[in-house]
Amino acid sequence: MNYKVDTDFFFVFSLLFLGAIALFVFVYVALQYYFRLKTHQRRALRTKRKQENYKQIESKYAKRKLSKLTANNQKLKINLKNDLEHILKSDENKFDHLPSFFSNFETIYPTFGQTLKKIIADITANELKLCAFLRLNLSSKEISMLLNITxxxxxxxxxxxxKxxxxxxxxxxxxFLSTI
Structure with a gap:
């Protein structure tokens, strides 16, 4: 048995075989890359949707919280106005009711005094009271009645x-005081 191998045929067959293997490896790698790319895109899209949903939920929560705070502030403002009217109408000592009024004022405007102290380092307690009354847009006559001055x-x-x-x-x- 004498088999004679044609070198041209063997060379062409070897090249075709190696080309097929290379093509198979290339297709395998390309498919893996394609599937990973698609998976990455799906994950990115899913993450983006989750972030959008989170932002929507966060904005709804912020709106709800803001509306609750606004409602509470309105209630407190009404209470402040009622406190002021009660203090102005009462004939007894007005200085007894002012501390409760200022504590309510601090709950409505918590940073007002601190901000004024940052702007004016040497502000006095009476000037702070005056600023609080001016913040509530009271007239000079009403302030004079509350502080018992002219x-x-x-x-x-x-x-x-x-100055x-x-x-x-x-x-x-x-x-200016209403912007603080």
Whole structure:
């Protein structure tokens, strides 16, 4: 038995065999890459959807919380107005009711006093009270009745407060205090 192998046929067959193996490996690697790419895209899309859902839930929660806080603030503002009316109408000592009023004021505007102290380092307690009353948009007459001083004294205190804040007479003090 004498088999003679044709070298040209063997060479072509070897090249075809190696080409088929290379093609098979290339297709296998390409398919793996394609499937991983698709899986990565699906995961990215799923993550994006989860983030969007989380943002929607977070915004709904923030809106709910804001509406609850707004409702509570409205209740407290009404209580503040009622407290002020009660203090103004009462004939007895008004100074007994002012601490409860200022504690309610601090619950509504918790950063008001701290912010004013940052703006004016040497602010006094009476000036803080005046600022609180001005923040509530009370007139000089009402403030004078609450603090048991004359309306002219309230105007002088306003003038001194403007000087400390380095404000012009044209600038509105109440608008400035309402932004704090």
């Amino acid at each position: 309306p002219e004294s309230v105007n002088k205190a306003r003038y001194r407060l403007r 400390k804040l380095k404000m012009n007479s044209k600038d509105d003090l109440i608008i």
